[in-house]
Each structure stands twice: as C-alpha cells, then as structure tokens.
Amino acid sequence: MNCQISWACLSDVQANGQIKNALLFSTDIHLLHEQIVEYYQARFPIEVIVSHAKQFTGFWDFQDRHLPRLDFHFNASLIALNLAKHELYSSMALKK
Structure with a gap:
C-alpha cells in the first residue's frame, strides 16, 4: 500500500553527548513540520491522562x-x- 506522508525529525543532544532523535509522521501531506510537532506535543499529555485514568x-x-x-x-x-x-x-x- 502506498501512502504519502509528511514527517518531522526532532534531535536533542543529551548531557552525555548522545543524540536522541524522534521521527514524527502525518498522513496529511499539507501539514508544515512545525504543525506536526505542535500536534504531537498536544497529544502526549492527553495520552498520559487517559493512561492514568485507565490504570487508577x-x-x-x-x-x-x-x-x-x-x-x-x-x-x-x-x-x-x-x-x-x-x-x-x-x-x-x-x-x-
């Protein structure tokens, strides 16, 4: 199955010098890279809340x-x- 994607790569240098990368994907090819990052940042706290609600x-x-x-x-x-x-x-x- 072929599917076009838009993606963003986040890189962070850790205190020990290691580089951590995160690849973020979207099937909406018209999204800007900044929008993809913004949506993922908004999504993470929601996932944590639902996870805690399910657990506790x-x-x-x-x-x-x-x-x-x-x-x-x-x-x-x-x-x-x-x-x-x-x-x-x-x-x-x-x-x-």
Whole structure:
C-alpha cells in the first residue's frame, strides 16, 4: 500500500553527548513540520491522562452501552483522577 506522508525529525543532544532523535509522521501531506510537532506535543499529555485514568480510576471498567451512562462514567473517572492529582500536589506543597 502506498501512502504519502509528511514527517518531522526532532534531535536533542543529551548531557552525555548522545543524540536522541524522534521521527514524527502525518498522513496529511499539507501539514508544515512545525504543525506536526505542535500536534504531537498536544497529544502526549492527553495520552498520559487517559493512561492514568485507565490504570487508577477504572476508565475502561464499564460495560453499559447507554451513552449518557458512559458519559457520566468517563467524566466521573476523569474527575477522580483530577482530584487525586490535586490532593497529591497539595500534599507535596505542604511538605516543602
């Protein structure tokens, strides 16, 4: 299968002199390289949030197919995650 892609390469020199590269791809060939980097930077925090919600708050532990109930469950899961993070950061600030 042939598919045109647009890509960007990020390089970073580490403290030990090693070079770390990241290749970022998009099937939207009209995106500028800067836009690809910007989209990936915006996507990463979202993936971390969903990963934490799945691990710690039962984000996927629901079997109902009724959309309002699913909406409530996902919102409750994300609220629980935000409250836990707030509590963690508050307790860390008190220890300083």
